[in-house]
Amino acid sequence: MNSRSYLQIRRIIGVFTTRSFTTMSTRPFALERQFAVSAVRRACALTSSVFNKLVKNETLTKGDKSPVTVGDYAAQGLISIMLKNSFPADPIVGEEDAGELRADEGKVLRERIIDLANEALVAPRVEGDKAEWGIGPGQTKTTDELLDAIDRGNYDGGRTGRMWTIDPIDGTKGFLRGEQYAVCLSLLVDAQVQLGIIGCPNLPLDLSNPDGERGCIFVAVRGQGCQQIPLSGASETTLSMPTFTPSSLTFLESVEAMHSSHSTSDIISSIIGITRPPIRMDSQAKYGCLARGDGGLYLRMPTNAGYREKIWDHAPGCLLVEEAGGIVTDSRGLPLDFGVGRTLGENYGVVAAGKEVHAVVLDAVQQATGVKAKA
Numbered sequence: 031m032n033s034r035s036y037l038q039i040r041r042i043i044g045v046f047t048t049r050s051f052t053t054m055s056t057r058p059f060a061l062e063r064q065f066a067v068s069a070v071r072r073a074c075a076l077t078s079s080v081f082n083k084l085v086k087n088e089t090l091t092k093g094d095k096s097p098v099t100v101g102d103y104a105a106q107g108l109i110s111i112m113l114k115n116s117f118p119a120d121p122i123v124g125e126e127d128a129g130e131l132r133a134d135e136g137k138v139l140r141e142r143i144i145d146l147a148n149e150a151l152v153a154p155r156v157e158g159d160k161a162e163w164g165i166g167p168g169q170t171k172t173t174d175e176l177l178d179a180i181d182r183g184n185y186d187g188g189r190t191g192r193m194w195t196i197d198p199i200d201g202t203k204g205f206l207r208g209e210q211y212a213v214c215l216s217l218l219v220d221a222q223v224q225l226g227i228i229g230c231p232n233l234p235l236d237l238s239n240p241d242g243e244r245g246c247i248f249v250a251v252r253g254q255g256c257q258q259i260p261l262s263g264a265s266e267t268t269l270s271m272p273t274f275t276p277s278s279l280t281f282l283e284s285v286e287a288m289h290s291s292h293s294t295s296d297i298i299s300s301i302i303g304i305t306r307p308p309i310r311m312d313s314q315a316k317y318g319c320l321a322r323g324d325g326g327l328y329l330r331m332p333t334n335a336g337y338r339e340k341i342w343d344h345a346p347g348c349l350l351v352e353e354a355g356g357i358v359t360d361s362r363g364l365p366l367d368f369g370v371g372r373t374l375g376e377n378y379g380v381v382a383a384g385k386e387v388h389a390v391v392l393d394a395v396q397q398a399t400g401v402k403a404k405a
């Protein structure tokens with residue numbers, strides 16, 4: 031075969047495989063999933079670049095959170111621009127708004143953010159990326175376009191319709207320490223999470239081998255299982271939670287005791303008979319780890335009854351665990367309600383575990399906290 035006819039055959043195969051993926055797929059939310067993987071992959075590259083440029087190579091004064099601020103705004107802007115091009119009618123509940131950046135004092139931050147967002151937007155397209163999503167060479171945006179995109183995250187949420195949630199850098203303290211953080215995105219339809227995805231650039235593929243390969247995306251579509259996709263480009267695997275007995279559980283919990291009460295978890299632990307020390311980790315990476323079988327239990331016990339958990343902090347992770355076979359409720363045993371608005375409403379914490387142990391854990395949570403079961 032001469033090289034010309036070989037190229038023609040390759041082109042035909044290429045066209046056929048692309049079409050079969052995009053138009054012949056009848057799976058619900060197939061395009062949204064393809065989009066979300068692309069957006070989160072790009073945002074993970076952006077946040078890793080922020081870490082390498084602004085955290086690793088600069089001497090920060092203690093408590094300087096500006097790299098997180100830059101990364102947060104740039105990643106939300108990037109995902110929001112992609113959403114505007116892909117699903118222009120869908121509103122967004124995002125963590126950030128551009129108010130501070132529009133003021134004169136925001137000029138330096140603003141310039142850094144525009145540069146980083148544009149760098150991420152113009153990166154070459156990889157398999158699965160579509161030019162019409164506003165990505166690839168030449169797709170730079172102006173300052174106003176980017177600020178407007180960030181501000182599209184101001185939707186109030188609610189019980190009806192489609193909406194996306196974005197948490198561009200969840201686990202900011204972990205991000206600054208060079209530990210775990212996550213880029214989180216979800217699609218809700220009538221207050222039900224239909225698609226959840228979190229990118230964890232620093233997460234070991236195998237927690238028992240912390241020096242091994244790092245970086246993955248967890249993605250779930252309702253009714254279609256939960257998958258882990260290595261950021262290296264290796265093929266995805268479907269996750270399912272193994273069966274645990276109560277005493278063989280290990281807790282996953284926040285590093286920050288202000289975010290989840292370590293002392294309440296200790297009491298629950300001793301009621302259940304758990305002897306292993308907890309795995310402490312920042313961000314929704316905990317939900318991804320739970321879904322793939324690490325630990326068997328994630329508890330988030332309120333430290334402050336007045337704090338309102340945000341929907342972008344739980345919607346993606348919750349679906350990952352449910353699609354891997356687990357159960358996620360609050361301390362009353364009720365499903366998390368994503369239809370209240372931007373928050374989950376009153377704070378009853380989170381109890382996420384395998385279906386065999388969830389009832390036992392919930393009972394221990396209620397004994398320890400005095401929260402009553404509600405039908």
Ligand SMILES: Nc1ncnc2c1ncn2[C@@H]1O[C@H](COP(=O)(O)O)[C@@H](O)[C@H]1OP(=O)(O)O
Pocket residue numbers: 200201202283284285286288289290311312313314332333334337343
């Ligand atoms: N008092 C609190 N209780 C629970 N979560 C909190 C509290 N304060 C902040 N958070 C949120 O905890 C999340 C990180 O959780 P984790 O410790 O599991 O990594 C962040 O999204 C952070 O929100 P925010 O980004 O608005 O500060």
Ligand SMILES: [Mg+2]
Pocket residue numbers: 197199200201342343
């Ligand atoms: Mg968060």
